[in-house]
Amino acid sequence: MKVRGVAEATVARLPTYVDCLARLAEQGVKVVSSAALSRAAGVGAAQLRKDLSYLGDFGVRGRGYEVEELRRQIAACLGLHRQWAVLIVGYGKLGSALANYRGFARKNFRVVAAVDIDLDKVGPHAGGLQVHAVEELGLVVRDEGVNMAIIATPAPVAQWVADRLVEAGVRAILNFAPVALSVPADVSVREVDLATEMQILSFYETQRATSPAQSPSATQRGRRRHSEEQALA
Amino acid sequence: MKVRGVAEATVARLPTYVDCLARLAEQGVKVVSSAALSRAAGVGAAQLRKDLSYLGDFGVRGRGYEVEELRRQIAACLGLHRQWAVLIVGYGKLGSALANYRGFARKNFRVVAAVDIDLDKVGPHAGGLQVHAVEELGLVVRDEGVNMAIIATPAPVAQWVADRLVEAGVRAILNFAPVALSVPADVSVREVDLATEMQILSFYETQRATSPAQSPSATQRGRRRHSEEQALA
C-alpha cells in the first residue's frame, strides 16, 4: 500500500481507526458507516472520510465500509503486516518497562534486544530478553535485523546514541530522552517527552485557576475534543 | 502569569524554551537573541518571537532577551513555580518506572503516591513510595493534595479510573492507556499512546521503502524539522 501526500495529522489518526475496526470485527460487525466509525474514534465523520480518501476508495455509497477489509487496508498502509524488530537503547527503569510492554507485541512490534552502557545489566533478563553492551549496538542491529529503535537513555547521551543507530542503518526512532535529536532527512524520529506533557497540563490547570473563564481545556494531544466522542464501545 | 488565547501549539513549545533557557543560564549566558534561542529549541526565529509575544513583551529591541528573566516568566506561565502532587494509578511495569522517573522531580512534579488494584502491590515501595488500594483513591487525593494524575493501567479500566479521578477533583490527567478518555470540559487530558507512536514511525518507514521519493520523513511529533536545528548545545 503506497500512498502519496497523506497529511501528517491524518497519519496520526490511522492507528486509532485500525483499533476501532478491530474491536468492531471482534463484535461481529461486518459493515460500518463513517458516522458510526468516526464516533468510536472520537473524530468528525467528514474528517474520517477525508482521511480515508487519501488512502483510496474503500467505501460503498449508500452502504458504508467493509470492516475487516478496511482494517486490513489501513493496517497495510501503516506497515503492520510485516514484523518490526525493535531495539531498546538504555535498559533502566523506563527501558525495561517498555521492553515488557504488552501493547507492542499485540501490534507486530517485537522487542528483539536491548543495549546498555552499564555492564552489570548485560546478559539475559526476565522474559528472555538479551541485554548487550552498547559497543555491540551495530552488531545487534545487523544480527537481529533491527529496523526500529527506542531511546530510553539520559538526555546527554541520546544524540550520541542516535548517531550510532543511524550509522547502523536504523531509520525509525522513538525518543524518550528530553532533547530534540538531529538526524538525516531520511530518518524518522518521534519525540515523547513526559515532562513536557506534564508541563502542558500544568499550564492549562494554572490558567484555569487564575482566570475562571472557560479555557480550551480539552487537551487531547492537540486535537480538540468532540461532544459526539462521549459514545465509545 | 495569566494569559489569554495562547495557541495550543505554542503551549506545547514552552517547556522546550524553558529547558533551553535553563541550559543557557547554567553556561553563564545572560542575554540571548531570538535567533540563537530558536536554533537551540529547533524552531524558526519568527515562531519563537510570536510565541513569546502571546505571553508578553519580554525582549529589548536591538539586544535580545534576558535569559534568567525570560525563563522565570515562561516557567510562571506554565505553573512551574508551584509544587505539583502527582498520583500514579496502576503500579505495573510502566507505572513503577514512571514513579521513579528522574525527569519529573527536576521540574517540581512530585510523585506523592500510587494506587493499584492488586493488593499484593499495596504497601511501601523502593524510593519511599506508598502504594494504596485503588478503593482509597479518593482519600489519597484528598490527604496528599493530589492535583495531577497519571493513568498507567490496562485500557479496559482506564475510563473507570478517569471517572474516579474526576470525582475526586483531579483536573489534569496524563493517560498512557490506549483509549480516548472522555471527561468533563473543565478537565485536561493528554494521551500518550506508545503503540500509536510506533505505528506512525512504521507508516513513514513503509512508505519510504515502497516509494523511494523524498517523504516528509522528519516526523517530530507533528512539527516538521528545520535545517537550522542541526546546531544544538
Next chain:
DNA sequence: TTATGTGAATCCATTCACAGCT
C-alpha cells in the same frame, strides 16, 4: 545598526455541504 514585535501572506487542517453512486 541590531533585533524585537506584529500585520499580512501563506500554508496546513478541519468542517461544510452537496454531487454522485448504489
Next chain:
DNA sequence: AGCTGTGAATGGATTCACATAA
C-alpha cells in the same frame, strides 16, 4: 433513500517582511 467522496469555505498555525524601538 442513504452514505460516500470531494470541492469549497472556514479556521489555525507558520512564515514573511518590515515598522519600530534601543
